[in-house]
Amino acid sequence: KNEVEQSPQNLTAQEGEFITINCSYSVGISALHWLQQHPGGGIVSLFMLSSGKKKHGRLIATINIQEKHSSLHITASHPRDSAVYICAVNGGGSNYKLTFGKGTLLTVNP
């Protein structure tokens, strides 16, 4: 079973700061997902990565397959970025399961 660890659990930032959220997993994967959940809201997929780096607006996600580690960066953070960010991994081969980290609660103050 893949273990997925996220850090930090909670993060408070001032508007405009650069944010990094980390995700580590224990066994090989075929894909890693970053998800966003606003308080009381639904879940939205931000990125799906199998290698390298992806960028969407102010969000950047990277993955290092050898080190079993991914990071989500938010540049020029804004109060509307306040949400829970969740990392999830899909096992390799015929493993169709998704395993989730417990999430990082980000609060961006104006």
Add this chain to the structure above:
Amino acid sequence: EAQVTQNPRYLITVTGKKLTVTCSQNMNHEYMSWYRQDPGLGLRQIYYSMNVEVTDKGDVPEGYKVSRKEKRNFPLILESPSPNQTSLYFCASSRDRGTETQYFGPGTRLLVL
């Protein structure tokens, strides 16, 4: 509009009374899945389906049943609900297995008394 719908959105029931939460997607996705979300435990996968008539257990399948008779629908059945199944439930779909972008439903908040 491409979407995943779940019904009901909120449900209060009593122990032992069978219930079904429906999930439907209009994107012709092969892969569908159910998750529960609990404070301190995060999201956990209950069951998933790779295609019609093909389902498999996730990490927490006990007390749940699923079926996939049509590609668009993936209902979650609680035959005899218990209070420890009180949770927030999400259905999701993706084009193929778990390696594609996941599209989540709005969630169903279930309280079992």
